[in-house]
Every structure is written in C-alpha cells, then in structure tokens.
Amino acid sequence: MSSLKEAITWSGPAVVILFTIGRAESRLEEGEFDISGTRPDEVGLYEMSSEPGETPTAAWEYDLTFEEGRLDDPDFPAYLRECLRIASARAEGIAWLTFEGAFHFDHLFTDDIADQIYGYCVAGEEPVVTWDREIMKSDRWKGGVRGVRAVLDSAFPTGEPD
Template identity: 40%
Template sequence: MTADLASGLRFAAQPVVSVFVPGVPARVPEFADGDVVPVAVQAYSLERDDRYACVTEYDVVFDELPPLLHRYLTHCLRVACAAGETVVWLGFEGSFHFDQLLTEANAPQVYGVCAPGGEPVVTPDLRTLATPQWRLLVAAHRGLLGGGSWSGR
C-alpha cells in the first residue's frame, strides 16, 4: 500500500478510516483485528429529510495507522458488510453526499467497496482512484444497493 493512500486517511492530523453502511446495522461491526485495535470508533447516523434514507458512518480512529493497512481496510469492509448485510464502502473525509452514493463522479473519493457474498476491494494507491476501471467498479456496487430510495438518484 503506497504512503499516499495513508496520507489521505488523516483528518485533523489523526488517522481515521471512514466506513459507510446504508441503514442502521443490527450490530456494530467489530473493527478490532488481532493486535490492531482502534483508539475509538465513532458512529454517526447520516439522514436525509425524508424517512427513507439513512447511512451509518463509522469513523475508526487510530494514533498510528496499522502497518498492514491494505489487510486492515479489507477487514473493515468485511465486518461492516457482514453487520449491515448490504454494500459498504470506505470514503475519504467529506466525501459523503446522498446524491452521490457510489457514483462514477464520486468514485475518486471511495477507496474500498464490498457487497454481500463478494470479496472486499481496496484500491492499491491514489492513482487507481482516477481510472475508468475504478469508476466502473464503484458504480457497479451502487447498482447492488438495491431498491433503496437513492437507487434512482
């Protein structure tokens, strides 16, 4: 994993991994993985003004990012996908907007995705985020969100 992705995970100088899960998961994902234990996990409910859409954002906070970052990010996607039983993604701070959930335009702000029954996919570096292949991969996961109220936006 190149250092440039790690540099994008710093918010206010503290490393933060933001995991997005549509709806409210039945249980909080277990973000600890062996010796890798976050300093804190903060949950935020992101809601629109209508009653149909909610996304839970988990900010997984560290003093130092895990040395095997790609492996840890894969773990985050796997446990969040299992807890939410839906498509989940990793996004940079400030990337969330209901009208841009997993769109091609928003793909450069999404650095990992996972769908139920699938394997997590994490970008190897920031350059990959600008490729047509990455935009298509992210948009394909949007199509897997199902019939939620955001599917036609």
C-alpha cells in the same frame, strides 16, 4: 496528494471513515473492529439520517482513529478488507471507505466521487481496497464503483411506492 496516508491525515489524526448502508438497523460495536489483534485507537459512531424524499435505509458512519504510523503497516489494507466484510454483512447491504465529505444518496458510488472511495464491499461478496491514489482515478476503479451503485439502486430503488 499522492498517497492515501496524506489524504487520510490531512486534517490531523489518521481517521478512516467507514460507512454502511443497508436494511439492518443494528450497528457494529467498537470491539468488532478488533480483528486479528488490530484495532482502532478510537471508534466514533454516527447514525446518518435520510433527507425527506430520500430512499429510507439504515446508514451508519464509523470513524476509526489510528496512530498515523499504523497506516504504514503492509497488512493494514487487509485489515480494512476484513472491516468492510464484517460491516457489510452486519448492515445487510454495502460498506465503503471514503474521505470526509457529504453523504447524499444521489451521489453514492457515482463517477463524480469515485476517486474519494478507497474500499467497498457488498454483503456476501469479496471486499475491495486500494491503497493507491492513482488507481482510484482510473476508469477501471470507476467501473467497480459504478457496479456498487447498480447494486444500491437495485436493493434500494427510489421513487414513490405503488
């Protein structure tokens, strides 16, 4: 698949998957994705549960469904950046955009899934979104994703408490 649009719509409707992980238990409400007149057609919300032994965090999945043609809007990546900014701030942690797949703490923001992430934001920092599959395969992109993992490891260290 050469385009992100093809990857996002491979199984049907255009669903942008936004995850958050952080300290805050609160979640975004559907209306909070209405930004500058752009909003999803539907919003699905799922609480992600930790596996025994995983680092305890508050994690949410938001499935933002759009009419496929809306992905062609040149302002769509800017809209996604604002979604990430708002979501990471609300989570008091990290927000990211990814394709459908497994959610396992050990693999978040690692090289083996870096090419499945097309946007990320650490609370208080500038969000990053790419709409280009070739960029997602680059070493530079992997380096940025690794930087997010370093933040995650620092904020949510694994291991047994003392």
